[in-house]
Amino acid sequence: MREKIIIAGAGGHGIMLLGKILAQGALREGREVTWLPAYGAEVRGGSAYCMVIISDRKIGSPYVEKADTLIAMNGLSLSRFKPRLKENGLLLFNSSLVTGKVSAKARIMGLPFTGTALKLGNVKVANVVALGAFIAGKKVLDKKNILRVIKDMAPQGKKDLIEINRKALCAGIGLINDKS
Amino acid sequence: MTGNEAVAEGAIQAGCQFYAAYPITPQNELIAYMAKHMPARSGQLNRVFIQAESELAAINMVFGASAAGKRAMTSSSSPGMSLKQEGISYIAGAELPAVIVNMMRGGPGLGNIAPAQSDYFQATRGGGHGDYHSIVLAPSSVEEAYNLMFLAFNLADKYRNPVIVLGDGTLGQMMEPLKKVRNPESKIQNYKKPWALTGCKGRKPNVIKSFYMKEGALEEFNLKLQKKYKEIEENEQRWEESFLDDAEIILVAYGTMARVCRDVVDNLREKGKKIGLVRPISLWPFPKKVFHRFTGKADQRKRFLVVEMSYGQMVDDVRLSCCGKAKVEFIGHSGGGIPTGEEIIRKINEKNI
Numbered sequence: 067m068r069e070k071i072i073i074a075g076a077g078g079h080g081i082m083l084l085g086k087i088l089a090q091g092a093l094r095e096g097r098e099v100t101w102l103p104a105y106g107a108e109v110r111g112g113s114a115y116c117m118v119i120i121s122d123r124k125i126g127s128p129y130v131e132k133a134d135t136l137i138a139m140n141g142l143s144l145s146r147f148k149p150r151l152k153e154n155g156l157l158l159f160n161s162s163l164v165t166g167k168v169s170a171k172a173r174i175m176g177l178p179f180t181g182t183a184l185k186l187g188n189v190k191v192a193n194v195v196a197l198g199a200f201i202a203g204k205k206v207l208d209k210k211n212i213l214r215v216i217k218d219m220a221p222q223g224k225k226d227l228i229e230i231n232r233k234a235l236c237a238g239i240g241l242i243n244d245k246s
Numbered sequence: 247m248t249g250n251e252a253v254a255e256g257a258i259q260a261g262c263q264f265y266a267a268y269p270i271t272p273q274n275e276l277i278a279y280m281a282k283h284m285p286a287r288s289g290q291l292n293r294v295f296i297q298a299e300s301e302l303a304a305i306n307m308v309f310g311a312s313a314a315g316k317r318a319m320t321s322s323s324s325p326g327m328s329l330k331q332e333g334i335s336y337i338a339g340a341e342l343p344a345v346i347v348n349m350m351r352g353g354p355g356l357g358n359i360a361p362a363q364s365d366y367f368q369a370t371r372g373g374g375h376g377d378y379h380s381i382v383l384a385p386s387s388v389e390e391a392y393n394l395m396f397l398a399f400n401l402a403d404k405y406r407n408p409v410i411v412l413g414d415g416t417l418g419q420m421m422e423p424l425k426k427v428r429n430p431e432s433k434i435q436n437y438k439k440p441w442a443l444t445g446c447k448g449r450k451p452n453v454i455k456s457f458y459m460k461e462g463a464l465e466e467f468n469l470k471l472q473k474k475y476k477e478i479e480e481n482e483q484r485w486e487e488s489f490l491d492d493a494e495i496i497l498v499a500y501g502t503m504a505r506v507c508r509d510v511v512d513n514l515r516e517k518g519k520k521i522g523l524v525r526p527i528s529l530w531p532f533p534k535k536v537f538h539r540f541t542g543k544a545d546q547r548k549r550f551l552v553v554e555m556s557y558g559q560m561v562d563d564v565r566l567s568c569c570g571k572a573k574v575e576f577i578g579h580s581g582g583g584i585p586t587g588e589e590i591i592r593k594i595n596e597k598n599i
Contacts, residue, residue, distance in 0.1 A: 086421070093423055101421035105272055106359065126509030127502075128420045131586050 067122045069206050070130045073196075074115035074147045075139025075160075080193035084137070085116040087197060087215050092120040094211040100128035113143060120206060135204060136172075137196050139179065140164065158199050160192070175203065177241045183234060191234035198238020209239065247424040249417040250275035252388045253347055255424070256395025257319055258283055258293075261434045262345070264311035264318040266296040266304040270326045271359045272415035273349035277321065301326040305333030305346070312342040313454045315442030317399055321347035323415070324365050325356055327373075334408050335374025339456025341441075341471075343402035345395070346380070347411045349418035352581045361415030362580040363501060366559035369410045370530040377468055379475050380408040381482065382529040384500040388422035394527075396432035403437040405478055412529060414555065416502040416584065478531055485533035486525040489515065493522025495594060496540075498564050499553040500526045503578075503585065507553055510587045514594070521594075529560070537567035551594065553585055554578035 071088070075081045082103055089101040103116040117130040135156040138144035140163045148170055151157055157172040162180035177199050183192035194216070201207045216231045247255070254276045257265070265284055267277045277297065284295035294311070298304035304320045311318035322330060327348045337344050350365045352358040369382045381401050385391040394411060402409040441452055458464035486504075488511065490496065499507040504525040514521045526533050540548050550572055552561040561576045568574055577593045578585055 089421060099421075099423065102416065103419055105415070105419050124508075125422075125505075126512065127506040127584075127587065128416065128422070129506070129584055129586070131588060 067120075067206065068125075069120045069135065069204065070133050071118045071120075071135045071137065071200070072115060072130055072133040072147050072150060073118065073137045073139075074113070074143035075193075076143070077112045077114045078110045079114065079139045080190065081114040081139065082116055084193040084197055085118045087194070087212060087219065088118050088200070088207070089120075090215040090219070091207050091212040092118075094214060095207065097121060098123065098125050100125050102128040102130075113146070115143065115147065135200065137200060138164070139192065139196065141166075144168065156203055158196060158203060160196065162192075175199070175242070175245065177238075177245075179238070182237050182241065186230060186233050186237060188230050188234075191230055194231045194234035195238040195241070198235040198240075199242050200238075201235075202239040202242035209235065247388060248275050248419060248421050249385075249388045249391045249413060250349065250419070251279045252392040252424050253321070253395060253411065253413070253418075254279035254283065255426075256392035257345070257399070258287060260396040260399045260432075261291060261317050262293070262319050262399065263291045263316040264294045264308065265320065266298045266307040266311075266318075267320045267322060268298050268301045268304050268326060270323045272351055272361070272418045273321055273323045273347070275418065276347065276349070301329035302333065305330040305337075308344050308346075309333055309337050309340070309342065312337065312344050313340070313443050315439040315444055317343075317345075317403070319345040319347070319399075321349070323349045323351045323359075324353050324362070325351075327365060327368065331368070331374035333374075334380060335372070335376050335378060336456050337408050338372075338374075338378035338380065338471075339376060340454050341406040342408075342454065343399075343406050344408045345398045345402055345411065346408060347413070350412065350414040358581065359415065360582055361417075361502060361555060361584065363414055363503065363555040364557075364559070364580050365412070366529065366554070366556060369412050370532070370563070378471060379478075379530050380410045381405070381478060381531070382410045382412050383484075384412045384527060384529050385417065386501050386504045386525060388417070388420065388424050390527075391417060392424055392426065393429045393432045396429075396434065400431075400435045400437075401482065403435070403439070405474060406441075407474070407478070412501070414502050482528055483531050483533040483535050484527040485536050486527060487523065487536060489520075489522035490524070490536075490539075492520050494520040494547060494549065496522045496524055496548060496550050497553060497590070498524045498526070498550055498560070500529060500560065503553050503555055506584065506587055507590065510590050510594075513587065514591065526560070529563075532563040532567065534563075534567040537564065537572075541569050541571040548572055550574045551590070552576045552578070553590055555580045555584060
């Protein structure tokens with residue numbers, strides 16, 4: 067098993083955090099994992115992306131040339147990274163922020179990550195909604211382990227964030243399950 | 247943990263007592279980790295962290311701390327390393343141990359902050375003025391970055407010589423599991439430092455200098471240094487190799503590029519291609535010994551392909567080590583991207599090497 071993922075969006079979307087939760091979740095399952103951020107002069111509202119590889123074997127290059135999965139949180143990042151998705155890969159994009167028709171030789175799933183987060187009452191958890199969609203769409207990680215990571219990561223004094231993130235994760239899983 | 251943090255954690259566990267640096271991307275997580283952990287885990291070592299006012303100040307603080315017998319370290323990235331060269335030359339000239347980490351980025355000049363391996367010459371040839379060498383170690387994973395810090399401090403103390411740990415932006419920024427499994431080599435070796443400036447009450451004063459004006463004195467000192475370098479070249483060559491027994495094409499790469507090459511080797515081996523990999527871990531001394539194996543008549547068929555994030559620096563050492571007896575090809579670029587696996591495979595096929 068080797069899953070290469072590109073996660074892209076705007077600065078402030080929680081792209082790096084999404085990647086880190088994913089990587090830590092994989093680590094909990096005893097997998098080999100790498101996480102590599104784009105560390106340019108990133109600013110809020112600018113573009114942000116990171117690359118995660120999850121594998122059963124030792125990982126060579128942490129750089130993802132061709133991804134098995136692309137998670138795109140907005141239109142700009144979708145058009146930028148679409149060429150780096152493998153043929154028949156999984157394309158998860160944020161239909162709340164992407165307008166127009168999306169075509170690609172891929173398993174395309176446009177899901178309202180931002181809309182779902184807003185319904186939950188916190189736009190910031192759109193990234194965790196997307197993460198939920200990914201684990202339901204690819205089934206390479208167990209939900210339990212992701213929840214464990216979220217619990218561990220929540221800073222002291224902000225443990226109330228755990229519950230909304232749990233809801234967001236479940237809502238993301240629900241988005242996929244409703245579709246299929 | 248990121249590579250930057252692993253280097254910092256390795257340094258702390260290897261007994262680093264003094265760290266001074268000036269921030270620069272892409273090694274900022276290193277200095278941030280040290281700022282947090284050096285004072286908090288000070289313990290009996292009385293660790294000192296200083297964010298210096300400049301790279302020059304940082305390296306000269308390291309000079310001073312090392313002269314006082316402390317395990318001292320600084321870190322930077324390419325443009326900052328250029329600023330430190332005077333200090334490194336002085337440290338080498340004063341025969342002081344020091345560990346200097348360079349998480350390389352694009353150059354020349356201010357360049358950019360993308361990963362690069364263009365400081366190979368600077369690191370392995372001395373970098374500053376005078377006939378000197380730093381020992382140069384090149385980790386290729388987060389785990390190895392952690393482990394090599396023990397070796398770096400030990401070698402620095404053993405030979406009283408600067409040791410450069412040469413990584414790149416990718417290694418610094420990437421996260422990978424760190425199990426903190428120490429290599430057998432990764433323990434603190436306590437070398438006695440009778441030469442250190444510790445207050446001379448009751449003993450003859452020690453002198454630390456790199457200035458020799460008396461006729462013949464500098465030549466004599468240089469000969470002593472050369473003898474030391476020869477000993478290091480003999481004892482400290484380190485590398486990792488795979489499939490060299492039957493390989494017809496041998497990739498040579500260090501650090502992050504070796505990871506890309508490992509993927510290529512795995513990929514092509516599955517297809518039955520006889521391909522191997524040499525990954526130098528010590529860049530100075532360069533692991534000539536492994537290449538000397540392939541200078542015999544029977545090995546004429548072997549071809550080397552050197553892959554770097556530069557326009558060809560380590561390839562010189564490979565050519566020198568092969569003594570003109572093997573064909574050495576090169577692929578690489580820097581300043582923006584990392585040579586990809588696809589590119590390397592294309593090169594192998596196109597040249598039919």
